[in-house]
Amino acid sequence: MPMIASCDPAGLSPVGQWLRLVRDGKPFAQTCVYQYWGVSRVQAGDLSFYQVESSQDGRKLLTLLSEQGMTLHIFHTSGPGLKERREEDGKLVYFWEDGEGYAFKSVVGKNEIHTIPGSEEAGDSHWTDLRLEEMEYLGLDGKGLADIWYGHLFRTRDGRTLKLNGGENWQWLQPYQGKTLCIQWGKLSYGPGFGGDTLYAVMPGLRSTGGAAAAPRYDNRRFAFSLSRLPENCTMQESDNGDGVTMRDQGGFSLLAYGTNSYLVMEQSMEDALAELSSGLEVTYKHIDKAKNWFVVSGIAGEEIVYLKCFFGYPAARILRMSYPKHKAHAYAPQVEKVVQGFRLYE
Known part of the structure; x- marks a missing residue:
């Protein structure tokens, strides 16, 4: 694998x-x-x-x-x-x-x-x-x-x-x-x-002092964002055009992180992006920080919990989307929090 x-x-x-x-x-x-x-x-x-x-x-x-x-x-x-x-x-x-x-x-x-x-x-x-x-x-x-x-x-x-x-x-x-x-x-x-x-x-990435496996990271140079704290036990595959990465495990967890300039091209606002990304969700939480140009939204889609975070602005929007089964919420919550904390834009 x-x-x-x-x-x-x-x-x-x-x-x-x-x-x-x-x-x-x-x-x-x-x-x-x-x-x-x-x-x-x-x-x-x-x-x-x-x-x-x-x-x-x-x-x-x-x-x-x-x-x-x-x-x-x-x-x-x-x-x-x-x-x-x-x-x-x-x-x-x-x-x-x-x-x-x-x-x-x-x-x-x-x-x-x-x-x-x-x-x-x-x-x-x-x-x-x-x-x-x-x-x-x-x-x-x-x-x-x-x-x-x-x-x-x-x-x-x-x-x-x-x-x-x-x-x-x-x-x-x-x-x-x-x-x-x-x-x-x-x-x-x-x-x-x-x-x-x-x-x-x-x-140096495979092992560090003591022989423990060092945590890998994902960097997207095309859209200047990174994931410094990756989910555990996931397969990972980059898209052919280099806009992002998909990760999945065998328990139903999935992650999509990508960049897009479509909102800029279509002259859409951050509110437009939020509405589009949360379409079909039964929204349980959302927060917009206009001063720092980002928003988060979470909700329910069928039998899954979905969490989204978006850094919105020039020259692109960078989007993180994670989903996992509702009955595994307790098990996946710490992993989701860890990934969100490691979702960063390049300085």
Whole structure:
């Protein structure tokens, strides 16, 4: 069961979303995805992965997620990407092309990936022995390498201090000093005699200090609003045009959060919007704050309780709508209150 939340990691260029896989209501693996994505199961021998493919504006990313949370990035390219996948000797083998006409072969085994360039020219790069681990981030070691790579220090579970190199943009890690992070690392080589242990991806969202799952959030950049406190145990899917998100659980709870400029285009007032959004409701409560341009309304629709909140104004209205069965009002009330408190406009 997938969940989607906002993601803008420094390691893969702006991607846009975290994709989290959920089991029994808890996330167990995650990766970054572009706007258009799909998940499928792949198997080779005793290896089993969720294969995640995503794309946007010619950019492509392919990732494998295991049942144990292992994340392996097969490729990240603006080129043709994946050409073929097959099984060889109990391992997964991928053939792909980058944006500069180079062909590559990636062999995936247990907790490792080795990418082999199609030519032997110096300058071809490959990853080897990628792995994902939980480590405490200790901070920068203060010794940059050729003004390009910066050393980051981590403490492993057995107490060792590990130094990994990362580019300039990895300084965004600083706020996470002293916390336990999921990091992916491996050996990056540039031709004979170069390379070393290097950061490839850092995923602070899945786990935090103590191993507890951190709460995901949803950000809508098109209409500049966010949900910082998401409902529990819900599947989440963004709309194709990026105007909002839909969330549902198996108990009858549903949430719709979206933006629209239709009221502005039709020159409708806040009262017009309230009347339209509450149409068909047996209204039990409403409040309008004209000074701050928002309103709330709640009521009954058949066997459901409906709660609406709207931030109304230029350039758009941002609307949150939640509904759930009347007989589960006591169970869902705290969740609804939490979501409403986390419904915000960007500053």
